[in-house]
Amino acid sequence: MSENKRYSNSEFSDFFRTKISGMAPESRMRYRKTLSELDVFLIGHHLRLSDLSQAMVSDWAVEMLSRSLSPATVARHLNSFSGLLKNAAKEGMISPVDYPRTVSKSLSDSADALPALLDGKAFNACMAVLRDAMKCTGGFNIYEDIVLFSMLNGALPIEEVALLKVGSLPQCKPACQSIIDRNRDSRRAYLFDLRQSYLTPRKLRESLSEGVRDIFRKHAMSADFDADAFIRSLWVAAAIRNGLTASEAVAYVGGSAPYALPAFCTPAPDVAGGKDAWIDTVNSTLLRDMPRWYAMHLRRGVSFDELRMEIADKCTPAPELFYPCETIVKRMGNRKVMEEHPFIASTAFFRTRPECVLPLFSIIGEMAWCYRTLGIPGAPYAVIPTRDMQRFQGAIGVFTPDVEVMPLGRISPKPGESVIVLKAGFGNRTGEVEEVINKGCGSAIFRVRLATDTGYEFRIDVDERQIERIIG
Numbered sequence: 001m002s003e004n005k006r007y008s009n010s011e012f013s014d015f016f017r018t019k020i021s022g023m024a025p026e027s028r029m030r031y032r033k034t035l036s037e038l039d040v041f042l043i044g045h046h047l048r049l050s051d052l053s054q055a056m057v058s059d060w061a062v063e064m065l066s067r068s069l070s071p072a073t074v075a076r077h078l079n080s081f082s083g084l085l086k087n088a089a090k091e092g093m094i095s096p097v098d099y100p101r102t103v104s105k106s107l108s109d110s111a112d113a114l115p116a117l118l119d120g121k122a123f124n125a126c127m128a129v130l131r132d133a134m135k136c137t138g139g140f141n142i143y144e145d146i147v148l149f150s151m152l153n154g155a156l157p158i159e160e161v162a163l164l165k166v167g168s169l170p171q172c173k174p175a176c177q178s179i180i181d182r183n184r185d186s187r188r189a190y191l192f193d194l195r196q197s198y199l200t201p202r203k204l205r206e207s208l209s210e211g212v213r214d215i216f217r218k219h220a221m222s223a224d225f226d227a228d229a230f231i232r233s234l235w236v237a238a239a240i241r242n243g244l245t246a247s248e249a250v251a252y253v254g255g256s257a258p259y260a261l262p263a264f265c266t267p268a269p270d271v272a273g274g275k276d277a278w279i280d281t282v283n284s285t286l287l288r289d290m291p292r293w294y295a296m297h298l299r300r301g302v303s304f305d306e307l308r309m310e311i312a313d314k315c316t317p318a319p320e321l322f323y324p325c326e327t328i329v330k331r332m333g334n335r336k337v338m339e340e341h342p343f344i345a346s347t348a349f350f351r352t353r354p355e356c357v358l359p360l361f362s363i364i365g366e367m368a369w370c371y372r373t374l375g376i377p378g379a380p381y382a383v384i385p386t387r388d389m390q391r392f393q394g395a396i397g398v399f400t401p402d403v404e405v406m407p408l409g410r411i412s413p414k415p416g417e418s419v420i421v422l423k424a425g426f427g428n429r430t431g432e433v434e435e436v437i438n439k440g441c442g443s444a445i446f447r448v449r450l451a452t453d454t455g456y457e458f459r460i461d462v463d464e465r466q467i468e469r470i471i472g
Contacts, residue, residue, distance in 0.1 A: 078104035125219040143211030155235040233259035281380040293384040319352035
C-alpha cells in the first residue's frame with residue numbers, strides 16, 4: 001500500500017476487520033468490540049484515524065472512562081487497538097506509533113487513583129448541588145453562588161469572582177443575573193459579602209478554598225483539594241459529558257483539571273474558537289434539570305423501527321422518540337392501501353437531558369448522528385427550543401405528551417375571537433373562531449372561519465394547539 005496515501009476511516013476499518021477475520025471466535029469478538037468503540041468515537045467527533053495523535057487516543061480513553069467503562073476494559077481496548085495499528089504500519093497505511101500502548105500503561109499505573117469526577121455518581125452529586133443552588137429563592141450560600149458564577153462563565157478563577165465590584169461588573173452570561181441580584185447591596189463595594197476589605201489576599205484565598213471544600217467534600221472529595229482546580233475539573237467533566245473532547249475542554253479552561261482527567265491528558269494545542277457555545281452548553285446542564293428536544297439523522301439503510309428497537313434494548317434511560325408520519329391513501333386496482341410517510345424523511349426527534357445525548361450516541365452512533373449547532377467537528381449538540389417544537393407539532397398536527405392541550409396560564413380562544421392558524425399550509429393566516437366542538441371533554445376541536453384575498457370564506461377544524469389567540 002502507498003505510504004503517501006491518506007487513508008479514510010472506512011479503509012482502515014476494512015483492513016482491521018480483514019485482519020481479525022482469521023482469529024479464534026473469542027478473540028475476534030473482543031477485537032470487534034474495540035473497533036465498535038473506536039468507530040463511535042471517530043464518528044462522534046468527526047476525526048480521521050490518519051491524523052492519529054496521543055491526544056486523540058487520550059481523548060478516546062477518557063470518553064470511555066466517563067461512560068463508566070472500567071480501567072481494565074479501557075486498557076484492553078487500547079492494547080487491542082495497538083496491535084491493529086502495528087499491522088497497519090507494516091502495510092504503510094500509517095506511521096509506526098504506539099500511542100495506545102503508552103496511554104494504556106499510564107492508565108494501568110494509575111487505575112487505583114482515577115480522578116474523582118470520572119465517576120458518574122460523584123459528578124452527578126456535585127452537579128445536583130449546583131442545580132439546587134441555582135434554583136434557590138430564599139436563603140443562599142455565598143460560596144455556592146461564587147462557584148455557580150465561576151461555572152456559568154467558563155470556570156473563572158474564584159478569587160477573580162470574589163473581587164468583583166458592583167460598580168464595575170464585566171459582561172456576564174444572562175444566567176448570572178439572579179446571582180447578581182440576590183448578592184448585590186448598594187452599601188457594599190463588592191458583589192459578594194466576604195468582608196474583603198478586612199482580609200489579606202492570603203486570608204481571602206483560604207476563606208474561598210475552605211468554603212468550596214465544604215460544599216463538595218462529602219460528595220466527591222475526601223481530602224483537601226485545590227478549589228480552582230476542582231471547579232475547572234467540574235466544568236471539564238460537564239463539557240466532556242456533553243460531547244467535547246477532553247483535550248479541547250482542558251484547553252478552554254486554561255489550566256489543569258486533575259479531578260476530572262488522568263495525568264496522560266494534555267490540552268489541545270490549538271482550539272479554534274467555540275468556547276462561548278460550549279459555555280452555553282454546560283450552562284444548560286446547570287440551569288434546568290429538564291429534558292430538551294434534539295434532532296438526529298438516520299444513516300443510509302437504517303429504518304426508524306430498527307433504531308427504536310436498538311434504543312429500547314440498549315439505552316437506559318431511553319429518550320422519548322418522535323418520528324411524525326402522515327397517512328397516505330393510495331388506490332391499487334380496486335382496493336385502497338394506506339402508507340405511513342414521515343413528514344421529514346430520515347429525521348427523528350428525541351427528548352432527553354443534555355448530559356444523556358453523548359452516551360446515547362455512543363450506542364447508536366453507527367445508526368444515526370445528532371445535529372449540532374455548527375457544521376464543524378466538536379460543535380455542541382443543537383437544542384430545539386421548546387416553543388419551536390410546539391409550533392412544528394402544531395403545523396403538522398401530530399403532538400407529543402409534553403405539549404399540553406391547555407398550558408398553564410393560557411386562555412382558550414372563544415367564539416368570535418381572532419386567532420393565528422399554525423397548521424401547515426395556512427401560512428400563519430388569521431381567522432375567527434366560529435364554534436368550539438366537544439368543549440369540556442378534553443379534546444375540543446375549534447372551527448375557524450378564514451377568508452381569501454378575494455373574499456371567499458371557508459372553514460377548517462383544528463386542535464387548540466394549532467391556533468394562537470390574538471390578544472388586543
